[in-house]
Amino acid sequence: MDIIKVAAYCRVSTNSKDQTNSFENQHDYFLDRSNKMTNEELVEIYADKGISGTSLKKRDEFKRMIYDAGINEYKGNKKFTYEIDPSRKPKFNKIYVRNTSRFARDAAIIEILRELLKNNVLVHFLDIDLIYDSIEKEFTLNLFLNFSQQESVDKSKKVRDGNEVSANKGIIRVGGKGIFGYDYHPITKTLTVNEEEAIVVKKVFELYLNGYGIRRILNYLQENGYRPKHGGERFAINMIKRILTNEKYFGCNVRNKYDSGTVFNKKSYAHVKPEDEWKVFEDVVPAIITKETFEQARKLKQGKLHHELQRGIYKGISEYAGLIICGKCGKPYTRNIDRGRIFYNCSIKKSKGTNECDNINVNLSLIEEALDIILKKGVKESFEKYKSIMIDILKYRIRDELTKRIDQDTTKEVDILKQKYDNFIQQKNRVADLYISGDFDKAYLDNKANELNIEISALESRIKELSKNNDEILDEISQFDRVIQEIHDINIEEVKNREHLVNLLKIIVERHPKNEKRPILKIMYKFDEPIKRIAEKYNILEGINYMTTHF
Structure with a gap:
């Protein structure tokens, strides 16, 4: 049997x-x-x-x-x-x-x-x-x-409907870990001030209004022995951000503020709704700070006061958590100290060893040297040059190529590509047969299959592009024009210090191709999504979307 x-x-x-x-x-x-x-x-x-x-x-x-x-x-x-x-x-x-x-x-x-x-x-x-x-x-x-x-x-709709009813009644809701600074009483659904934690809340607002950035606040709290509500060595960045944006701290219960989507259309993170949709109930929570203090912090966060308060001030920031990314596995780098030397290494390498990721470590001094070079060159001027390069590429390389294809007969070229495509598919099938037979080296066949998959994918994309009719081409050109305008409209103010600069960038760490012991830092803008979106689509990312590539 x-x-x-x-x-x-x-x-x-x-x-x-x-x-x-x-x-x-x-x-x-x-x-x-x-x-x-x-x-x-x-x-x-x-x-x-x-x-x-x-x-x-x-x-x-x-x-x-x-x-x-x-x-x-x-x-x-x-x-x-x-x-x-x-x-x-x-x-x-x-x-x-x-x-x-x-x-x-x-x-x-x-x-x-x-x-x-x-x-x-x-x-x-x-x-x-x-x-x-x-x-x-x-x-x-x-x-x-x-x-x-x-x-x-249906279940999701019932939950949303229930949330709306409770929002209209002003019922106080807290997450599973509660709200730092308060003790929650589930039976009465009320909050009372936790005096020990309230000291930290007040200190966070005080430091922020005195010009401290989020990371400097984190360092201050850690150095002075303050700890999160449920243990841990230090507060998280998002925790400080939530404290600075939670209206409950001045006595106000705001409901219907966030939209996280529906069950089959979840947003990657909760979006803040327009303020006219919020349900606001004042003086229903014991206040820890004044409303004036909260509003000052909110204006500062929105940038109305931030630029003036921070101009020309460098506060000795040496913490870049979440900003340094491993170019090999994509995970963040973490801060370490070895005999007084501060360096960053891949979090996967640190937790699971070099078998999982063996990307190179990078000294803090190299990171700060790279940021200082960018500041010296001028961030605004550098970004404007970058914008200009990208717009020229889009206009004169890709858009012009699309325009030339209008009324062009690409039938012969498509037929040739389809023949190549069929040939690669046959080769892939033969590789599969050889693999199953076990008569050939499997590592070699794996590499061959990967090479064929890359060729097949490239041909599929090219055939799809060349098979477009005039209406589809004109529609794509119209999309190009909109993206070019989006890129043109991106503007930044000049940056004078590292603390402000790191909020605009992320740093990719890679090994130098000719020197295994030397890292390469690729400094990228965080906020140029229109550029990244179009560059990724047309495979023009490498060597273009970096402010600078070698440090």
Whole structure:
């Protein structure tokens, strides 16, 4: 009797006690079921705990299961795509899911199911007794997935409606960790001042109004022994920002201030709504500071006073947390001290070792030297030159090329490219056959497959561009004109000190190609999104979107 290797997937959406029981019940169910099945071997149970079913982004166990099923996930510009990896055989041939909504409440899951089916991995939804073993089952499965999706939408709407009712009543809400400076009483839904923490709140506003930046405030709090509400060595940057923008500190309860989107259209972060939509209830919270102090801090943050107060002042800032990014793995660099020498290294390298990331460390002195050089050159002048270069590239390289394609017959060129495309696809299939046969070096075949994928992707993009008709080309030219105007409208004031400068930049650390012991700092603007968006689309990022590249 052939033994079928199977896996199981279970998920619960929160970390509450009831859901923990549900999680354990699902886990035990699959173990019991496996013991009763004589023709099956349970390879593994994949379990996501405390994760929503409306998105696949954070479901690590689900992704690990897909990987073990021989499917690779690729991140595109707007969505993830999935493709069979011919170099890996699936560890199992069937996945059991006890409840359809436990698998996903996102109808886009069909794409994954199709790839699993192509790789001879079936999914059995036990609650509806449906085995996805044919694309003909998609209609029925889609009905159930859509029912689950609509259920989530309805629940989300009820929560939003409930929030609106409580907002209109002025009910005070706090997050899971409470509000620093206050003690929350859930039964009466009221706040009372925590006198010890209130001292810190007052100090934060005092320092900010005296010209301290966020990082200098953080350093002051740490050096003077102040600690966050729930432990930890130091306050976070966002914590200080929240203190400076929370109206409760002057006695005001503001509801309906933020919009985080709907369940299937979540924003990456909560957006502040227009002030005329806020529900404002004054004098309902015990005040820690005056309204005048809060308004002064808000005006300072908005930049109405900031430039005048900070002009020409350098406060010895040496903390660049969150601003230095690893050019190899994309994670932030963290601050370290070794025998008095201050340096930064990759947080992944620090926590997991050089096997995970071996990017080079960088001394604080080199970072500050680079920033001083930028200040000396003049940030405003440098940025205006950068803008001018980008606009010229867009106008005279890309836009002109598009214009030339109007009324141009590209049929022959497209046919030639399609022949090349078909040839590369045939080569890729041959590589897959060789891989499966096991007669050739797999590392060599992996490299060859990657090279072919790059060529195929480039050809697909080129064929798509050349196949556009006049209307599509004219529409793209119109988009270009709008982006060029966006870039033209970006303006910055001159910067006179490091503290102000670091708020405009991020620093990418890479190894020097000819000297392994020497770092290269790539200093990038944070606020030129129109430039990055268009440059990335047309592959003109490298060597252009840096203020300067070598330090």
